[in-house]
Amino acid sequence: MSTSITVDGVSRVFSGRNGDVVALQGATFDVKAGEFVALVGPSGCGKSTVLRCIAGLDTDYTGEVHVGERRVSAPSTEAGMVFQEHRLLPWLTVRQNILFGFVGTAAQQRERADELLTLMHLEAFAGAHPHELSGGMAQRAAIARALAPRPDVLLLDEPFGALDAFTRIEMQDALREVWRQHNTTALLVTHDIEEAVVLADRVVVMAARPGRVRHVEDIALPFPRNRASDEFAHVRASLLAQFSLVH
Numbered sequence: 001m002s003t004s005i006t007v008d009g010v011s012r013v014f015s016g017r018n019g020d021v022v023a024l025q026g027a028t029f030d031v032k033a034g035e036f037v038a039l040v041g042p043s044g045c046g047k048s049t050v051l052r053c054i055a056g057l058d059t060d061y062t063g064e065v066h067v068g069e070r071r072v073s074a075p076s077t078e079a080g081m082v083f084q085e086h087r088l089l090p091w092l093t094v095r096q097n098i099l100f101g102f103v104g105t106a107a108q109q110r111e112r113a114d115e116l117l118t119l120m121h122l123e124a125f126a127g128a129h130p131h132e133l134s135g136g137m138a139q140r141a142a143i144a145r146a147l148a149p150r151p152d153v154l155l156l157d158e159p160f161g162a163l164d165a166f167t168r169i170e171m172q173d174a175l176r177e178v179w180r181q182h183n184t185t186a187l188l189v190t191h192d193i194e195e196a197v198v199l200a201d202r203v204v205v206m207a208a209r210p211g212r213v214r215h216v217e218d219i220a221l222p223f224p225r226n227r228a229s230d231e232f233a234h235v236r237a238s239l240l241a242q243f244s245l246v247h
């Protein structure tokens, strides 16, 4: 089962010493049940803010956010969130971190952890602590932790931002596979347009000052996507043109 996300006319203003910052102004887009959508845009355009609103971590906005039928007004286990930094708890092992938000009997816990450790190729590191992991492994553990309670929607905020190019490509392929196997709805924030084109069924392009949705593009390329193809280059260029980065 998977669930849609709708963001309808969402505005969020932060008041500071230097006046108000309009982080979001009337942001409107949706993610259909089971769809994989990427959200791209320049730094400060409100990507993290809108993700926090969807996760129920920020409720101080106007407009409406729905996850399925439910209007979001508080954090919920329906949404699994992955952050730019892994945010694993350093005193827990990988297995314990993965099970952090999972409720079940000892047998269910063991089964779920084993399943996710296998899926994310972390079997050999089940008993390791976060400081013993590479950046890619730590992010895989963070994704496993977000998936453990079987969330209806997976929200990812630049999860691969800190990784090297090789690990990043590996993780992108792994993420699409995990999304497919879990039959979940995914919304991925990224500043990497190539990453958006590799992974997403649709890309939502945002603009800054004020943060708003500027364009939505369907990516019709078949999977798995070939980064080296002419079609890929064409889609990538048309998205870059949205930022006036190519002419």
Ligand SMILES: Nc1ncnc2c1ncn2[C@@H]1O[C@H](COP(=O)(O)OP(=O)(O)OP(=O)(O)O)[C@@H](O)[C@H]1O
Pocket: 014, 015, 016, 021, 022, 023, 041, 042, 043, 044, 045, 046, 047, 048, 049, 050, 191, 211
């Ligand atoms: N807690 C806060 N207090 C004050 N201003 C904030 C707060 N959170 C975000 N902002 C402001 O809102 C705007 C949008 O921030 P947000 O973090 O959503 O951007 P972003 O698109 O995620 O950027 P980045 O790509 O750099 O992560 C920025 O101008 C930021 O300074």
Ligand SMILES: [Mg+2]
Pocket: 047, 048, 049, 157
């Ligand atoms: Mg951000």
